[in-house]
Amino acid sequence: MEHQFTVEGMTCGHCEKAVTQALRGVDPQAEVRIDRQAQQVQVRSSAAREALAAAIREEGYRVA
Template identity: 70%
Template structure:
């Protein structure tokens, strides 16, 4: 499944790595694309949407909406 999350608080490359690693802990096969300027995180994963959103939140970022 393809998921798009609107994420607040990503400001640097470290933030991108932290979010990517958190998502890949939920699903090691997940493909993650991040547009930091737009605050968008696109994930291609078989994991449930809420599990992915929870992983982002656990890293300290606000998930404004999950599309």
């Protein structure tokens, strides 16, 4: 299933890596694409949307 999130606060490559690792902590097979300038994160995963959003929030980012 494809999920799209607007994630505020990503400012650098480290932020992208942190978000990617958080998402893969929920689903190791997740495919993650990040457009930092647009503040968009696209995830192809079988995990529940709320579990993915919670993982991003736990890293300190706001999911709009």
